[in-house]
Amino acid sequence: MEHFDVVIVGSGPGGYMSAKLLLERGKSVALVEKSVFGGVCLNAGCIPKEGLYKLALEKSKPRWKVAVQMVQGKVIEIRDTSLKALLSKGLTYVEGDGELIDERVIKVGNRRLTASHIILACGSKQREPGISPEDVLRGWAIPKNNVCIVGGGAAGCELAFILSSFGFKVYLVREDTVLKGYRNIPEEFALKLEDALERCGVKLVENTKNVDADLVIRATGRIPNFCQERFPFVAVDERGFVRTDSFLETDTKGIFAVGDIVPPMGAGYAFEKARVAVRSILYDKERVFDPRKVPVIISSAYQIGFVGDVKDAKIFVTKPLGTNPKAYVTENDGIISVGFDDSGRLVYCCLIGREVGEILNLCATLLGKNLEEHLSFAHPSYGEIINEILSIKQEVCR
CATH class of the missing domain: 3.50.50.60 (FAD/NAD(P)-binding domain)
Known part of the structure; x- marks a missing residue:
């Protein structure tokens, strides 16, 4: 048998980030993947979507087949570079279908991988049959x-x-x-x-x-890609999601679950789950997983992004993005809505506009903070609208 500090099953965002963080901290890691390195996000989801979305915004664009080939070429480059980087840090990459045959033993073909800890990152699959x-x-x-x-x-x-x-x-x-x-x-x-x-x-x-x-x-959604027959020591709920505590440890001590087999689904959530699981392994459950802290962005005819939870908000402020000088000259039809709790802390933000990522990420860093003083921002920048929001909040909360 081959022994590792951690064996990870699945190389999507949750599995990849877990491996990267553990390797950077000197741990021995085996990463098991039955399909293509990078999971759905890299090969068929977030990354190719983003590439095609950027091409879609251009006035002069290639034919569809050419565009897909161009983007997939970039995907291959990212995939190869990312895997090589992990291998250079000492990763053991195992191709094949993993199976938990004991609480600390993963079987992959004829190989037996033992570990002090196991992270399951099995991903998701299409909910309905047909073209996805x-x-x-x-x-x-x-x-x-x-x-x-x-x-x-x-x-x-x-x-x-x-x-x-x-x-x-x-x-x-x-x-x-x-x-x-x-x-x-x-x-x-x-x-x-x-x-x-x-x-x-x-x-x-x-x-x-x-x-x-x-x-x-x-496009009717996805479900956990988790086969309990292959992982009999791990419990699932009625929807097929793996049961975990707030530190992402399953019912079996030492086995953690990240990615789409734990709700909510999405690559941004998967990266955060990986950080929490790794810290739980390294520092004995130091940090809990809180999906409210993860910003989410949807890129369509407009971009819509949110962070926090509208249910936590008691006081709301909604403003046109056009009150910000930069937004006025670039996209004067966007909107920002923010929410504060009873203590005046920022607990929610949602935006719609042509390009909302800068403000969304800023709000994510300010989430949970009581904004009492105006902040300094580069001018002109979208971030300056935070001070406009703060002025209105102070008026409302008097």
Whole structure:
């Protein structure tokens, strides 16, 4: 048997980040992957989506097939570079399907890997059968003319905008409004996004009746890719998610779970779960996982981003981004909504606009803080709007 400090199953964002952090701290690590290094996020999700989204915003863009090939070429470069970097730090990379045959033993083919700790990062899979957004982003399914996307969540809205921008006729099937399942996104923002999608040529429909499409894409969500038969010592809940405590340790001591097998799903959450799990291993459960601290951004006809939890807010301030000089000359139709608790601490922020990442990340760093004094920002910059918000908060909280 081969022994390691930590064996990780799955090389997506949660598994990759866990391995990186542990190796940087001198731990011996084996990383098991049954498919392609990097998981869905790198190969067929966030990264290719972002590349195609940036191309979609350009006035002069390549044909769709060429664009996909260009982006996938970048994906391969990232994949190779990232894996080589881990290998150079001493990673043992094991290709194959992992199976937990004892509380500290992972079987991969004929190999037996023992460990002081195990991190499971098995990822997620498509909820319904059919062609997925990931199939399209990867180039496994090629649109022809008319496309029907079933599902008005983040993946559906993002892909609808991208494909429409590349000249395809897109139908987006959604119930009620888009992004309905995101409680942190105001309905006003969702309706604003719907209007922008329609202006981009996306046809919003409630069902597939009378929809003429040569390609139907199922963007109806994902479920945990966790086979309990292969990991019999790990308990799951009624939805198939692995049960963990707030430090991401499972019911079996020494076995942790990160990534999409623990809610909520998403690469940003996966990176944070990895940080928490690694610190739990290194420093005996020093830090809990709090999804409210993770900023989320959706890139479609508008970008919508949020951090914190609207349920924690008692006092709200909503302002047009155009009150910020830089935003006024670059995108005068964006909106920011922030929430404070009874103590005046920033606990929630949601933005919609053309480019909201700078302000969203700033709000994430200020989350939980009681903003009493005005802050210094570069001028001109989007971040200056925080002082505008602070002035209004002080008026409201008098």
